[in-house]
Amino acid sequence: MEESETYHLSPQPRSATSMSSSVSTTSVHVTALDGLVNVNSLFTIAVFVGLSLTTPGQKSLEDRTACDAGIDVVKKLLVFEVVSFSFFLFSSLVAQGLKLAINLLNSKDVDEAFRAHINLKVLRLGMMASAIGSVMGCLFLMLSIVNVIQIRLGVLSCGSKSAIHAVSTLLVLVTSALVVYISTAIYAFLH
Secondary structure (H helix, E strand, C coil): CCHHHCCCCCCCCCCHHHHHHHHHHHHHHHHHHHHHHHHHHHHHHHHHHHHCCCCCCCCCCCCCHHHCCCHHHHHHHHHHHHHHHHHHHHHHHHHHHHHHHHHHHCCCCHHHCCCCCCCHHHHHHHHHHHHHHHHHHHHHHHHHHHHHHHHHHCCHHHCCHHHHHHHHHHHHHHHHHHHHHHHHHHHHHHC
16 A cells, blocks of 8 residues: 555544534534624623713703603613623623533544534533523613613603614614524524
């Protein structure tokens, strides 16, 4: 046999089909987890921007003082921001833990970073927990943005058209996106 035809056998021989599907499946999981962590990072930035707006006594852009948000709206904003941050942090840490298990703990060879032997149930449950954390973070971030709108444009009870339009648009778009995200996650979980 010539040197160019030398074959290296792995400790557990597998068929070429099983090896390529294992590599591509694990690579897809790692890519999905990377995407989830990146999105959570962007949302976390939004949380900190919202936290910077929690100054009590701020006047709205409406001319009427009745439209100014009270201290209760500022308190809600702060609470929703902290809860949102907590969910995003939970989601990111679960996703990072799964990535660590896939990339470092289960790979015996540096060249095989995307091939891993991991319990599929644990992987699926971890990914679902991470997705649920992201959804809950989005819901609380949306609630905090509603409070930011009330602080800046006037409380909704005052009838400020700008505030009502902004909140309506926010609720319709974010809710629609969350329905698509949840549907896709459930479909992927069940199949």
